[in-house]
Amino acid sequence: MSRRSSRPPSDRALGLDRAITRRDFVHGVAAGGAALLGGAWPWSGARAEALPPGAQDLPGYYPPRLTGLRGSHAGAFEAAHALRDGTQMPPARDSAEDYDLVVVGGGISGLAAAHFYRERRPAARVLVLDNHDDFGGHAKRNEFELDGRLHLMNGGTLLIDSPRPYSAVPAGLLRALGIDADALAKSIQHPEFYQQAGLEAGVFFDREHFGADHLAVGYRSRPWKAFLAHAPLSAAAKRDLVRIEEGGVDPLPGLSSDDKKRRLMKISYRAYLAEVMRAHPAVVELYSGRTRGEWGVGGDAVSALDAWGIGLPGFEGLGLAPGSIDGMGFTPAGYADTGGSVRLHFPDGNATIARALVRRLVPAAVPGTTIEDLVTARVDYARLDRPGEPVRLRLSSTAIAVRHEGPADGAERAVVTYVRDGAAYTVRARDCVLACYNCIIPYLVPELPAPQKAALHELVKTPLVYTTVALRHWRAWQKLGVHQIYAPGGYHSFVGLNPTVDIGGYRSTRSPDEPILVRMMRTPCRPGLPEHEQNKAGRAELLATPFEVFEREIRAQLARLLGPGGFDPATDITAITVNRWPHGYAPENNSLFDPDVPEGERAHVRGRARFGRIAIANSDSGGGAYTDVAIEQAHRAVSELLGA
Ligand SMILES: Cc1cc2nc3c(=O)[nH]c(=O)nc-3n(C[C@H](O)[C@H](O)[C@H](O)COP(=O)(O)OP(=O)(O)OC[C@H]3O[C@@H](n4cnc5c(N)ncnc54)[C@H](O)[C@@H]3O)c2cc1C
Known part of the structure; x- marks a missing residue:
């Protein structure tokens, strides 16, 4: 493909003047957090005697259908940021x-913790x-009605997929919720559909990084020569790309498998490609972005051993033995050792697990009885927080303080203060599980021991964005012969058609003339810095990016990728949801930057110690950004409170 004009398309050509489905225009820090810095919390002062109804109690409340800026949406994070910044909070009223x-x-x-607690104490009264x-x-659900038909997408947690097989606790929970993961993985997913329709994986070489825009189709499905025929790479770079993919020569001869792994632990994937594999710079650039989906940062901040662990190219010639380094009890990302867990994608991702938990906790709110009927069930949010119900789920409510009545040792009650609609309330409880981001816990529980607070402060999460775009049809994709595109230099580095999944009454689209959802992934980071510095820089960028910038970038990128197939961003896009996650993946051990210490000495373990009536859950406390970890940690936290 020839070099295209680099003049940016006009707003009109991109369709920025079009009415699309989007509601939340309020964005980022400017909407709340920044306005509060140094000031007082803008509470109204008006106080109702009883707890006033929340938005969720009103008819028609149905957040899965909201579009625009979602994930960490306006209104969700301001109170927490005000707490962090030491802003004066409204006086709390005892509920x-x-x-x-x-x-x-x-x-x-958190939902699993409520479930495990009630499993042990069926009469327990629980507030989430x-x-x-x-x-x-x-585990967020994005829901759309396109041409009268339900379309679903995960707004975050994508699928059941872990570097380890699910252990007894999470596997048992799935079974208890009616999720037979092995059977469903075989029956509801149709990964072969796009392939059978003649669509392949593509790589988009952009002019900024590779000299010309070009979509190469058939990654790993066509012979390399055909795949690379028109790629804007020199002959030397093409040769190197094939060498990286196919391996053959051992770049570290004379070392044992364990010694090679020790070397790989301490060198980044990017440096490994450049310095050990001596790959052409364009090839290094191309592959370095491949770590972003798994870790939210590029290959400069991920070890070569971890890249090997998830099966990235470049290691074939090393002849590494599967499994951990002898004597270290260390397994890289795990897949290379165990093959990982079953992979199961529900149409709304692991939101199905969250919804199944809510159905178990508050049956009246979620109709139906099977996992099949759950996928299309409409949750009645007004039933989630009813007085007198044993389990209540209160939304738009940010905890700002958790303390004990009396000294933590021997206290009979914990008191939780939360802010909702600008007013603060306290609730009391025998036990408390903090299943929130662990990094906020030092602010919530200031009386925690200083070393524990310091450990919790180390738990920096990874920001990322999952964008959902509704299209009128997908003819351009069919014309170009692609169903997913890796775009190493793009605003979003991955773009793909919604996976084909049929379950219960839910059917994925099969015709390119029908509407479809597209998912796009962006990982804001600052290459060159240590991982957590990249995370912090990415988070700041994310919170300062208004929806209008995302929209422009989305339209421009899709036009660039798919324009040659006839895609018109002005007419083909019907809705956009940007799920931004400033606090996304839980931090995992990174052998490039973290000290080589046993698991028990790592920050997530030091930070999660029980404190009086307060136990700490969340995937953060397990040091792994996976659903099985979130469930295991919920179980541990409940066991700490109730005894093993
Ligand atoms: C985009 C994305 C994709 C992912 N994909 C996968 C995947 O495919 N498979 C997989 O296994 N894992 C995936 N993960 C990892 C995911 O984090 C875990 O699987 C799991 O969903 C985490 O659950 P959790 O309850 O531990 O944390 P969260 O889901 O983060 O839940 C914690 C909740 O606590 C809330 N909270 C924080 N502070 C407060 C407060 N002060 N008051 C009240 N509430 C508060 C948070 O806002 C949040 O709603 C993904 C994560 C992201 C961000």
Whole structure:
């Protein structure tokens, strides 16, 4: 493909003047957090005697259908940021509510904690608080009606997929929820559909990084010569690309497998490609972005050993033995050792697990009985927080303080203060599980021992963005012969058609003339810095990016990728949801930057110690950004409170 004009398309050509489905125009720090810095919390001062109804109690409340800026949406994070910044909070009113358990955080870990607690104490009364307007945390559902038909997408947590097989606790929970993961993995997913329709994986070489825009189709499905025929790479770079993919020569001869792994632990994937494999710079650039989906940063901040662990190219010639380094009890990302867990994608991702948990906890809110009927079930949010119900799920409620009545040792009650609609309330509970981002816990529980707070402060999460775009049809994709595109230099580095999944009454589209959802992934980071510095820089960028910037970038990128297939961003895009996750993946051990210490000495373990009536869950406390970890940590936290 020839070099295209680099003049940016006009707003009109991109369709920025078109009415699309998007509601949330308020964005980022400017909407709340920044306005509060140094000031007082803008509470109204008006106080109702009883707890006033929340938005979720009103008819028609249905957050899965909201579009625009979602994930960490406006209204979800301002109170937490004000707490961090030391802003004066509104005086709290005692709600007079008293529970057996209050859970802070309504993600999979918090919901699982509520479930495990009630499994042990079936009569327990439980309140779950979450700062978002929907439950599920990262396991978020995006829902659209396109041409009268339901279309679903995961707004965050994509699928059941872990570097290890699910252990007894998470596997048991799935079974208890009616999820037979092995059977469903075989029956509901149709990964072969696009392939059978003649669509392949593509790589987009952009002019900024490779000299010319070009979509190469048939990655790993066509012979390399055909795949690379028109790629804007020199002959030397093409040869290197094939060498990286096919391996053959051992770049570290004379070393044992364990010694090679020790070397790979301490060198980044990018440096390995450049310095050990001596790959052409264009090839280094191309492959370095491949770590972004798994870790949210490029190959400069991920070890070569971890890249090998998830099966990235470049290691064939090393002849590494599977498994851990002898004597270190260390397994890289795990897949290379165990093959990983079953891979199961529901149409809304792991939001199905969150919804199954909510159905178990508050049956009246979620109709139906099977996992098949759950996928299309409409949750009745007004039933989630009813007085008198044993389990209540309170949304848009940010915990700002958790303390004990009296000294932590021997206290009979914990008191949780939360902010909702600008007013603060306290609730009491026998036990409390903090299943929220662990990095906020030092602010919530200031009386924690200083070393524990320091450990919690180390738990920096990875920011990332999952964007969902509704298209009128997908003819351009069919014409170009692609169903997913890796775009190493793009604003979003991955773009793909919604996976084909049929379950219960839900059917994925089969005709390119029908509407479809597209998913796009962006990982804001600052290459060259240590991982957590990259995370912080990416988070700041994300919170300062308004929806209008995302929209322009989305339209321009899709036009560039798909324009040669006839895609018109002005007419083909019908809705956009940007799920931004400033606090995304839980931090995992990074052998490039973290000290080589045993698991028990790592920050997530030091940070999660039980404190009086307060136990700490969330995937953060397990040091792994996976659903099985979130569930295991919920179970551990509940066991700490109730005894093993
Ligand atoms: C985009 C994305 C994709 C992912 N994909 C996968 C995948 O495919 N497979 C997989 O296994 N894992 C995936 N993960 C990892 C995911 O984090 C875990 O699987 C799991 O969903 C985490 O659950 P959790 O309950 O531990 O945390 P969260 O889902 O983060 O839930 C914590 C909740 O607590 C809330 N909270 C925080 N502070 C407060 C407060 N002060 N008051 C009230 N509430 C508060 C948070 O806002 C959040 O809603 C993904 C993560 C992201 C971000």
